[in-house]
């Protein structure tokens with residue numbers, strides 16, 4: 343285990359059985375990404391198709407420090423890990439059980455129950471089989487439920503960081519710096535291309551945009567803590583993420599401190615040597631085979647886990663490599679639809695944007 347490099351090949355995604363067979367880096371059917379303001383100050387593209395941007399100096403040091411301070415004041419807790427795609431996996435397994443073993447078992451046991459009874463006719467035989475099917479299906483569903491639950495529990499090992507959300511953009515403290523507000527404002531600005539020249543209209547557009555954000559999350563990694571390879575989008579977003587705005591169309595994360603060693607953000611399906619990678623950004627670690635970004639205070643990393651229609655883009659699989667030095671990031675997920683509280687920002691918070 344060498345925490346300074348991040349060269350190991352990523353384990354298969356454990357969060358969706360259905361995706362386990364598709365790990366190549368083709369982008370079949372992935373459409374255009376969300377539009378952004380590419381002329382935003384400091385914005386550089388470090389990879390094309392899939393597009394990945396960094397925005398140098400996205401947040402000033404005071405805002406970064408304020409975000410860290412507020413997160414610590416609120417208290418960070420073990421980061422939650424959602425089992426993305428569990429509904430699809432559950433459905434697939436139930437279907438598999440019904441079409442195969444449960445049906446055969448119901449037929450076999452039904453035949454065995456009536457084989458020594460000369461009075462049993464066809465109706466009785468079918469009656470037994472149906473009864474057996476219902477019973478075995480019930481048992482199978484209970485088993486699959488337990489299996490799904492244990493899978494969800496295992497996932498917690500993949501993310502060992504601590505985190506908290508900051509949904510209060512208000513200046514309750516007497517501090518001048520408003521890290522969370524600044525973060526949401528800048529992100530809304532970045533995501534509002536071709537915005538109006540009228541200030542009030544522009545503000546309205548940015549408030550509408552921020553309504554599609556999950557509240558900022560601050561994540562802290564201490565030595566050896568990681569976030570294993572994963573996707574920020576969910577193949578079953580329409581059902582599982584309905585209460586948080588549906589699919590995640592963009593991830594924007596800001597590094598809140600300089601990190602001398604460890605804690606790279608790594609895209610395991612994107613090569614550093616690929617002609618699609620632009621190496622003019624100093625924080626791209628060229629010694630790594632896969633595209634890796636070194637944390638730098640105030641710099642933002644932006645990528646698109648799904649296309650603008652919500653289609654999952656597996657090329658954006660990424661991870662937070664093991665931390666050596668302490669690392670803090672703040673993250674905003676931009677969804678497809680309005681994200682209501684508790685995941686999103688309340689209406690009166692949005693009015694501050």
Ligand SMILES: O=C(O)CCC(=O)C(=O)O
Pocket residue numbers: 561569574595605606607608660661662663671673
């Ligand atoms: O810590 C990192 O570099 C990546 C964080 C991340 O992927 C996430 O929070 O979803």
Ligand SMILES: [Fe+2]
Pocket residue numbers: 572573574593660
């Ligand atoms: Fe992520």
